[in-house]
Structure formats: C-alpha cells, structure tokens
Amino acid sequence: MIFTTGSLLLAAQLVAASALPPLGYERKLLKEALASRDVSGISCSDGPAPKASAPKTNVWAPITPNDNRAVWDYLYDPATGLNLTHPDNATASDNYVFWIDTIHSNKSAVLPYIDGDGPLPPKYARVVIFEGGKAEPNSQEYMVGPLPVSNTTTIQPYDYPFNGGSGGSVPFNARYVDSVKTALTEPLMAELMTNVSDITQALFNASYLGSSNENTTLTSTAGTPVSFDGTQQFRNIMFRLPGVASYLTPIDFFLLINCPGTDPSQFSLKGFVTGSQFYETEEALRTAFEAGELAQEFEHDTESGWPIVDYKPELGSRPYDDQFAPTSIELGGKRYAVDAKERYVEYMGWSWYWSESRLYGVTFYDIKFKGERILYELSMQEAMAQYAGNQPKAANTVYHDTYYSLGTDIATLIEGFDVPLGSSCFNISYNELNGTTINQDAMCIFETDSGYPLSRHRYGGGNTSYPFTSLGVVKGSALTTRTIATVGNYDYMFDVSMHVDASIEITVRASGYLQSSFYYPDQGRFGPRIQQATQGSLHDHIINYKADFDVLGTSNSLQVSELVTVNVTQPWFPELGSFPQMEMNTSMMSTEQQWNWAPNNNAMYVVLNQNETNAWGEPRGYRLVPGRSDIHLTILDSPWSLKNSEFAKSHLAVTKQHDTEPYSNSWQNINLPSKPQHDFSKFFNDESIEQEDLVVWFNLGMHHYTRSEDIPVTLFTEAASSIVFAPQNFFDRAQDGDLKNRRWIVVDQSTEEGALEYEDYGVALPQCMVAPTEPVLEVSPTVNYEFEAEL
Known part of the structure; x- marks a missing residue:
C-alpha cells in the first residue's frame, strides 16, 4: 500500500463526506494532512500534446489549397467550354463558380484502403456553378478529378447523391440568393x-x-x-x-x-x-x-446598450466576482496525442480522424476504442430552425444553415472562456474562389474532469463502528472536440466527447441573438414581450446528425427492447393471485424506418453485431441513449418545410448504408419545399436492416420558448441538447478496471482508530499550490497547430 499525506487528505475528505457523523480519527487525519502537505512533483503546466502517428493517410482530408487553385484554373480554362465569368464581374445572366469544396469519399472505396492493402481512393473536388447564361438558367454541381489536376482529370455532373430527379441541378429561382x-x-x-x-x-x-x-x-x-x-x-x-x-x-x-x-x-x-x-x-x-390606422404604440430603445454582450453594472455586483472563475487544466501534461498533419487523435484507448468542410464543419471518421471500430463516420448534417408568428418574416422563416456554408463560420475560440486554458487548438480552412481562408484556433481539443466520478462504491459500514470498511472510486474524464459556428445571429457550439468508459457524447448548445419580432400585445401565443418593442419569436432548432455504425464490422442490426407490463402468477405469492410485472420484449428492427423515442423512455435501442458476442454470449453493441432535449420538428406539414426537411420530422431514423446516400439533405433544398432536390423520405424503401451496414440519423435540438432572459443573447445553459452512445454488452465488464486514476481505501479494523490503508496505484494527488502572492494558475498559451499546406 502507498501512503501520502496528500492522498490521506483526499481520503479524509471522502470520509468526511459520508452520511455518518465524523469520527475523531478523521479530524486527526485531516489536521495532519493540512499541516504536512506533500509536493508530488507533478507540474501544473501543460505544453503541446505528444505527437501521434496516424496508421494511414487521412483519406477524408479536404482538398489542399494547391488543389483548389488548380481546379479553379482548370474550370476557367476556355478549353472546358464552361464559358465562365469571374464572380467579381458576373451578372445574373453569367456563368460563374460559386464555391469549391471536397467530395465525400465513397465508403466502398475507403474500407479496402483503411482495413487492408487497397489503394488510396482518388480525391475529387465538389464545384457549384451558377449557370445564368444557359437558355434555362440553373445551378449545377460538378465533380472534378481525380486530383491533383492532370491530363486524366475530368469534369462531370455531381448527380448521384441527390434523389429528387434533377441530380445536382437546381432551378435558377431556387438557387442560393447571393x-x-x-x-x-x-x-x-x-x-x-x-x-x-x-x-x-x-x-x-x-x-x-x-x-x-x-x-x-x-x-x-x-x-x-x-x-x-x-x-x-x-x-x-x-x-x-x-x-x-x-x-x-x-x-x-x-x-x-x-x-x-x-x-x-x-x-x-x-x-x-x-x-x-x-x-x-x-x-x-x-x-x-x-386615415390614422397605422399608429405605432411602442418604440425601440436604441440608446441604452441593452443588446450588447458586455458588463452591465446596473445589474449590481456579486461577491468574489473579481476573481477568475474555476477552470480546467490538464495537470502534468496532456494525456492525448495528435498527428496534426493527418488530423488524427489518440486518447485513453480511443483513436479517430477528423476532417472539415464548408457545409458540415468538423466531421469524425474511423472512431475506434482499443483498436475496434465503433463508428465509420459521425457528422453534423444540417442545422435547421423553423419559426412561427402572425407576420411574414416569422411565419415564412425556415433556415437550413448548410445553405449559408456553416463550416465557413467556425471561428476562433477564446481560451479560458470558450475552451479551457491550455487547450490544443487547430486552424480550420475553407476554399474561397481561387484562394483559401484560414480561421485561426477554430477547433480545440481538451480533456476535462467529468464533474462526477466514473464509478464508486463504499463497502460495509452500518453495523460496525466504522463508517465503511473499504471504498473504491474511479475518476471520470473525457476528451472533447469543440467548435463554435456563428451563423448570422446564432452561435452553435458543437461538442463530441470521448469518455474513458468507451461512451461517446454529442452535445449542441445555442447562444446569440434571437431573430425577434415587433411586439404585438395580442400575439403572446407566439412568444413573450422581451423588450420595449420586441417580442421573442417562438421557433424550433433541429440539428441533424449522421452516425454510420460499424460495430465490429459492417454487419449490424438494430435491437429494440421494450418495457411492457404483464400479469403473472408466482406460486410463492399465492395470496397475490395475478399481479402486474415488468418484462422486456426484445426484437430486431427489420426494415429501414423513422421513429421516435418511446414515451417514458420505455424502450432501449442498440446497434449490435449478432455475429460477435462477449464472454457471456451476448451480442456486442452500442446503445443509443437519449440525453437532454432530444426533439423533432413540431410542424410536420408546413408549406415552408413540406418535403425539404424530412430528416427533421422524427427523433431517429435508420437506413442501410449506400454510397449514393451520403447526406440527409441538400444544402440548396431550403428553397424547394414542394419539390426538393433531395428527399430524405425516399431513403425508406423497405430494405432489410438485419446484419447490414447501418446508418443511424438522429436529431438534437430544442423548442425555443423565448424569454426575457434571451436578452441580450440566449444562454448556453438552457439551450442544450445531447445524446450518448454507450457500450451495451460490447465488453465483458465495465471499462473502468484498467484505469489507474482511482483510489482504493481500506479501514484497518485491527486498530482502535481504524487507520486507513490507501492505494493510489502510482497516480499521486497533484500539489498545485503556490505562494499566495503569486498567480494561482500558471498555464501555457493555447497550442496552435498549422497544417502543412502551401498557400
């Protein structure tokens, strides 16, 4: 056993937190620990993350700045016959390039490469050209490749991901309003x-x-x-x-x-x-x-500064608020490794790649735990909002934020406020015409305490003179990847957290300015009055995600376990006769479908591999665990979102994976509610999903019941939604036994005072105390990684 006074302090605090009254020896241990605090030698600073080495080239990485410029030059070469005008000089009757991005690599081409000796799949650029010069003007998407540009490069319509009947073509009247x-x-x-x-x-x-x-x-x-x-x-x-x-x-x-x-x-x-x-x-x-019928009763206050997100002394002051608030620091250095060039991360058994695009922001690929793949892809697909009101703007408004290129609005995060001090931050780049824009420190990775122990149990006690005979507790922590996209008035915070128990948590939060309405006293059903002449506009936020599960391979099923009440008789309770009992009806979902979380959470949904079992013969899988505010769109038949927002009309959906169905939505779908370019409901054609390659589509979001506390901006605290993917019989036991960040405390009952035998497994309690006149925390600046790219 290992004993340190610092560790004994923790042990004494644990005992003091017991529901039983403190004993004399606890006070003695606490006093001794405070009097002779040990210094463990662990540094409180945290430098750069160690370097990882990705096992394969990141096949999902965006095209390089050089490739973007080469594609631009290729398109504007008169030999292509596209007859393009530079956007700066274009009119609506011209043909011009709107943007260039990266094609979603087909999974069928990627798997042979990442799982074997297959070739590196070719890279293609995704190009949007507004073709106002055609006899019938339109917007058309093209694929250009393979890259780098050479004599084998071609340009052809990018049609196959869109099922609305017109491929990558959108009518001129429905194209992006630039x-x-x-x-x-x-x-x-x-x-x-x-x-x-x-x-x-x-x-x-x-x-x-x-x-x-x-x-x-x-x-x-x-x-x-x-x-x-x-x-x-x-x-x-x-x-x-x-x-x-x-x-x-x-x-x-x-x-x-x-x-x-x-x-x-x-x-x-x-x-x-x-x-x-x-x-x-x-x-x-x-x-x-x-006739005097248009008089206005209310006037806006435009002088007092109430809408600004700054300090408001008129609200008063709070004690101790002149001290810096608690923060997370990665004591002793970072416990994760990064290959910045390949956009690859390793953490506590986890590994994954990331990429970024102008439409979808940061996406995650090849997510593995202890070398076993759980997800092939995890990506945000759409951030939608639909409003209500008795005036044209609110009643008409439906937003799809990919339409506004959400990924280009992911910008710098503020260390110590948006993310913890010392976070590892990375630049996010996107193509703009024939150049590349870099947003500094726009994606950050950091490890934090979970705020609760991963597991704990106090053994014994109650019938003895000691509050417990032994106590075990395991520290909880997670590595979070965070971005914040400010799309017009809203700031969306996107978190993906890898927990040390092998769970994945996806969280979205919303802040920023409301799209409000003028205040109408007789229209409180659409929202409350929140300022002198301002009414909060009731609306829904729906954030749609794609989770392409590969639980131990591409042969997966979706198990449904429903809680039901049945009447039973049991011979050992003859006096009860028939009485109700809870049972679990378990079956496999047979075909593709959209569905909602069961009322009262009375059903469990697990993506599993029926051909892979744990030590106890149970199929290994991952459970879909509803978190906070998992909703779907309130209005299912609005003319403004009739068929272009089918992805938002249920909590969950499951489909068989197809290379031709990489997205739940088209970024230009918003202006085609009656005749969408891409119709998510067409994904569901009764295909079998038993032991197939499955994709789960899920919605996070919130019904935004606006309030005066949305002034000046909506608060992240309430406007939050989440989901957890948790192992369900994926392992033979909980994934906490191999963690050394734990304490095992045993009471020596042979001694009168019940001395504590204490094991810290070589992970000492860090001593981060400094002299009162010095800063309490000393941390390094944000670590910034720049990708190797020629600009």
Missing part, C-alpha cells in the same frame, strides 16, 4: 420603399432609400425559403433599426415582392404588411395611413 441575385432586387426595393418613406419616417422615424444611400436609416433582411418548387421566387423583407443587435430591433413593416428569373423588369410588388394587415398596393397603404 450578392449577384440580391443586386437584381435592390432597385425595386429602393423604389418601393422610397415611395413610402414619408410613411415609415412618420411611423418609425426611419426610412429605406436603398442600401447604398447615405440617408437610409433602416436595414433589411429576407429569409428562406424564397420559392416553393423553383417555378417562382419571392422575398418577404423585414426592416430593422441598424446596430450591432439589429436582430432585436425589428420594426412593424414588411415589403413582399415577386422576383423570378434574371430580368428585373419582370419583378413586381406583392404588397406591404404593417399592424398585421396586408396592403396589396401603395395606394391602399397610404389610404390607411392617412
């Missing part, structure tokens, strides 16, 4: 709003005279969708008072226009909305104004 398209509608907006500027000036003391007019005192915003099926295009425009938090200062005035095609002369006014009334013409609006 600056070129926006410029087409600006003259009509300016003309219509200038014509009624006397009305807006009188009502709101502000007017819109055009985005470039120096006398304009309003900002405009128009959400999505802008079309139903691509045969039309409209914009429902909200106006707001300018400022850093204009999302919170909307005015009660909306302009609705029709704007299909590339010819602005065909654009037209649909109407104005104010006071919850619709006016089809300027004349109708003016008549109501002159």
